[in-house]
Amino acid sequence: MTKEEKVTSEKVGIYPGSFDPITFGHLDIIERSSKMFDRLIVGVLCNKAKKPLFSAEERVRMIQSVTSHLDNVEVCSFDGLLVDFAKLEKASVIVRGLRAVTDFEYELQMAQTNRTMCPEIDTIFLTTNLSYAYLSSSIVREVAQYEGKISQFIPAQIVPLVEEKCRCPKD
Ligand code: PNS
Numbered sequence: 778m779t780k781e782e783k784v785t786s787e788k789v790g791i792y793p794g795s796f797d798p799i800t801f802g803h804l805d806i807i808e809r810s811s812k813m814f815d816r817l818i819v820g821v822l823c824n825k826a827k828k829p830l831f832s833a834e835e836r837v838r839m840i841q842s843v844t845s846h847l848d849n850v851e852v853c854s855f856d857g858l859l860v861d862f863a864k865l866e867k868a869s870v871i872v873r874g875l876r877a878v879t880d881f882e883y884e885l886q887m888a889q890t891n892r893t894m895c896p897e898i899d900t901i902f903l904t905t906n907l908s909y910a911y912l913s914s915s916i917v918r919e920v921a922q923y924e925g926k927i928s929q930f931i932p933a934q935i936v937p938l939v940e941e942k943c944r945c946p947k948d
Contacts, residue, residue: 789868790814793859795822796836797829798939800917800931802909804843806874809903811847818866819844821854830918830942843932860895871900876910918943 790810796803796819811817819840823833831839833854840852855862863871871891873884888900905912917930921943928936 787815789816790870791818791820791863791868792872793820797914799840800912802912805906810872811850817850819852823854823856839935860891874905875902876905
């Protein structure tokens with residue numbers, strides 16, 4: 778098999794999100810879905826309209842540091858439409874996590890929109906590990922802002938970064 782044939786036969790998945798910051802819930806989805814693909818790309822949306830606390834570069838670096846044990850995981854930022862980014866990366870599957878039924882309506886709307894724009898890319902949903910079903914990046918930011926303990930929500934190596942940023946958000 779030539780290198781080009783190998784690249785085109787690779788099964789590539791995309792796990793997109795804001796990851797502001799990455800939580801144990803996200804990491805669980807990354808670890809599980811990375812086993813389903815030859816390559817899993819974690820796509821960090823650099824959407825200025827959402828006014829993220831962390832820059833896209835900071836979010837990419839945090840995710841890289843907590844996924845360094847996963848050989849087939851790459852982390853990239855993207856802007857614009859997810860399906861365009863997926864096509865650029867030759868991904869055929871979008872992965873999303875479902876925590877509860879409250880996530881479903883928004884997720885279904887996104888999946889149907891993406892499928893209408895790009896029928897050759899499918900969305901799959903993984904149910905979140907029950908231990909993290911309540912967890913979100915915004916909850917982590919809020920707890921950190923009020924100086925609560927966040928080490929049960931996010932990986933140890935990014936705790937100091939998140940604490941510092943949430944306590945002094947202008948830095
Ligand atoms: O972690 P989030 O904020 O729930 O992730 C949302 C994300 C990044 C997957 C979604 O906002 C997205 O795909 N944005 C890119 C713009 C786009 O493609 N919009 C059309 C699909 S609704």
